[in-house]
Amino acid sequence: MASIKGNTSEKRHLKRFYYTIDQAIEKPFNWKQIWRLLVYLKPYTKTYLLGAIIAMVVSTAVRLTIPILIGKAAFDIAIANKDTTLLINLVIIIAVLYLINYIANYLRIKWVNLLGQNVIYDLRQHLFTHVQSLSNNFFDKRSAGSILVRIMNDTNSLQELFSNGIINLLMDLMTLLGIVTILFTLSPKLALAVLVVIPLMFYITTVLRRKIRRTWQEVRIQQSRMNSHLNESIQGIRITQSFTQEKENTEFFNGLNTDTYSAWIDATKKSAMFRPFVEMSNAIGTVILIAYGAHLIILGPDAGGIKVGTFISFAFFLGMFWDPISRLGQMYNQLLVAMASSERIFEYLDEKPNVDEVENPYEFDKMKGHIEFDKVQFSYDNDRIALHEISLEMKPGQTIALVGHTGSGKSTIANLISRFYDPTKGQVKIDGHNLREVSLSSLRKHISVVLQDTFIFSGTIMENIRFGRPDASDEEVIEAAKVVGADDFISRLAKGYETEVEERGNILSAGERQLLSFARALLADPSIIILDEATASIDTETELKIQAALRRLLKGRTSIIIAHRLSTIREADNIYVLENGKILENGNHDELMKQKGEYYELVRSQFQMLDAM
Incomplete structure (x- = not known):
């Protein structure tokens, strides 16, 4: 094997490549x-x-x-x-x-x-x-x-x-x-x-x-x-x-x-x-x-x-x-x-999905969006438990916020709702149905996820928004963009909705890419919407512009908002404060502020940081 020039960290990097799962298969x-x-x-x-x-x-x-x-x-x-x-x-x-x-x-x-x-x-x-x-x-x-x-x-x-x-x-x-x-x-x-x-x-x-x-x-x-x-x-x-x-x-x-x-x-x-x-x-x-x-x-x-x-x-x-x-x-x-x-x-x-379907799974025709976690425990590996017997309830149409430090388990909860993973113990239910017994396609058809690092595909802006619902008409796509405030910047582009975006949407700003992801989510017309740090890449001015749009986006839907920027969740019906995979406290903004617990300290420290800037 040829020697690799470079420092020790590079050699460690090489070692990572050589000891990944992609190894030689010794068989006759x-x-x-x-x-x-x-x-x-x-x-x-x-x-x-x-x-x-x-x-x-x-x-x-x-x-x-x-x-x-x-x-x-x-x-x-x-x-x-x-x-x-x-x-x-x-x-x-x-x-x-x-x-x-x-x-x-x-x-x-x-x-x-x-x-x-x-x-x-x-x-x-x-x-x-x-x-x-x-x-x-x-x-x-x-x-x-x-x-x-x-x-x-x-x-x-x-x-x-x-x-x-x-x-x-x-x-x-x-x-x-x-x-x-x-x-x-x-x-x-x-x-x-x-x-x-x-x-x-x-x-x-x-x-x-x-x-x-x-x-x-x-x-x-x-x-x-x-x-x-x-x-x-x-x-x-x-x-x-x-x-x-x-x-x-x-x-x-x-x-x-x-x-x-x-x-x-x-x-x-x-x-x-x-x-x-x-x-x-x-x-x-x-x-x-x-x-x-x-x-x-x-x-x-x-x-x-x-x-x-x-x-x-x-x-x-x-x-x-x-x-x-x-x-x-x-x-x-x-x-x-x-x-x-x-x-x-x-x-x-021969790889089998860790998340598989049972025979004759339940098919969601319509979804109310009633989410329950019943003593859910989850770990990505055997070394660290991400959630410790979490029990919570999200009622249809409620806006639920998940807050906490990095690694507290917020995104894990979102992943379990979309059933990207299955809990190690306990049950995750939607409308009373254990997600292990539900068709994956019918489940995810009713859920939209907006991430902080949104993915934009090569193609036109129209095609990227339509990705949320391929059979949508041009008028429906444009209406979705208008609702979330994306129509303003799209209209200023030379070719408007037919503008070709490069791989990962590099010709757009982070905020513009995020607005497209909002339009894509809205066009899918989900029963449950998950915003995972979705406004983190948007500047304060843009965030204020889309607050009204977000209200329209979230109206009538069960919404899960994961946010470090606590100003975005003040109007949430219920806020769960997590730490090391456990729920420390929950309630609305006013209730948690009165308790002067962990949420109070998070809000206070965040505003102190803003004052210091």
């Missing part, structure tokens, strides 16, 4: 996994696959017929008997056979490529759809770059297997079986002599298999690590530039790049060793053919020898024999690459 070659891959061929067996197999059979049969016609028919019969008519007919037949072989090969290549493209399309679609269905816990443990590698690079690496490998494997096996059968039919003694080197070749190449497979696994892992770092570096480019860490970041990337390069070199070196063994076997077989074949020709057929035509056919077939052997070696390398990639793909496909 698993044919069941290859068969599992082949299941993706099933929809195309009666179309592209069957057509390709028929074309392959025709092509192979033609290729096995031509050497017999040249050797036995042309030399041993037509030329030996000076039969010009037969020779001309044979030439015409052979020419027609070559034309048939061309057409069959053309159709085979066309159909196998269509087969490969369709299979890769289905596999990538299946993987992406499955990843989208996984719980937040899955994404907590993996970087976006690592997931990207599996969906793109690992599926792409199977392209060659499905486009050529499977049909070529069948064709080469059929060719080899046909050649061996014909050789032993023509001359068993000469066939045994020229094929004696095969057992040795297979023994030597078998020794390489484990090493080759392991090197291709390492290639996939190194690619995943480099892509993870690339994704992190690009997303964090402003931080890198702010702290002038470009040089250090480049040095670290150089280390990962070197490791990826080294892994590729190692894998290709080991894979390339197969071809010389095949060529060496070919050379030995050719020497034996010439020496022993010449001896058998001199003996003649009457003394147990062979005719010249048989020798010529042998030469043709022997030349044809080593190409399939070589391709089978390459095919095995493809299987090794496919094995390494399929292990990583099926590792994701």
Whole structure:
């Protein structure tokens, strides 16, 4: 492994990459996994696959017929008997056979490529759809770059297997079986002599298999690590530039790049060793053919020898024999690459959501928004409990505020309401239904979440707002934007609602992005709305402008507001003060201020800070 330049923190950063969940999978070659891959061929067996197999059979049969016609028919019969008519007919037949072989090969290549493209399309679609269905816990443990590698690079690496490998494997096996059968039919003694080197070749190449497979696994892992770092570096480019860490970041990337390069070199070196063994076997077989074949020709057929035509056919077939052997070696390398990639793909496909649905779950048609936490305990891992047997109630239409220091459990409560996680103990209920027994889609369809760091997708502003309800009309989108006060800045843009925003909405200010997220949430018309530090990125002036809009947004809906800026929750019906996953006190603003407890101290300290500014 290449050394990584840089300080100790960089090396610790590298160690984090090398000891993530994305590690090599040490398993024997698993044919069941290859068969599992082949299941993706099933929809195309009666179309592209069957057509390709028929074309392959025709092509192979033609290729096995031509050497017999040249050797036995042309030399041993037509030329030996000076039969010009037969020779001309044979030439015409052979020419027609070559034309048939061309057409069959053309159709085979066309159909196998269509087969490969369709299979890769289905596999990538299946993987992406499955990843989208996984719980937040899955994404907590993996970087976006690592997931990207599996969906793109690992599926792409199977392209060659499905486009050529499977049909070529069948064709080469059929060719080899046909050649061996014909050789032993023509001359068993000469066939045994020229094929004696095969057992040795297979023994030597078998020794390489484990090493080759392991090197291709390492290639996939190194690619995943480099892509993870690339994704992190690009997303964090402003931080890198702010702290002038470009040089250090480049040095670290150089280390990962070197490791990826080294892994590729190692894998290709080991894979390339197969071809010389095949060529060496070919050379030995050719020497034996010439020496022993010449001896058998001199003996003649009457003394147990062979005719010249048989020798010529042998030469043709022997030349044809080593190409399939070589391709089978390459095919095995493809299987090794496919094995390494399929292990990583099926590792994701075998992941089960931590938050899963029961059979025949309850479907919310309409939701009142009555939320109950019944002695709920939750921990993200075994080391730290995020919530300690929380019990609370949020009545329909109420505005509930959650306040407390960072890590007190506010966002965890919001995550449990949306059922991004399930409680370790206790129950979370909405309208009296345990969320474990509720359909996820029907639950989340009635909940809108607005985060502090809102996500804006590439596309137009209209499309970003419509993301909350794809079937909404343009008029409904514009009305939602007007209600939350986003229409003012959108109208000032050159193309208005058709303005293209870059990835993550970088052309917009933080406040403008937040206003778009409000419009998106309102358009979805939820029964429950969660504002998780939603006004933190908005300046005081903008916040005052949208207070009335927020009242319209929250009216008639159960609303959960998580806020450090306590001025935004003064009108909440109930305020829960949390600390270390426990409820310290609750009540409305006036009640809590009279108690002069934790909430009172939080308000007082916040206003003292404002006065000091």
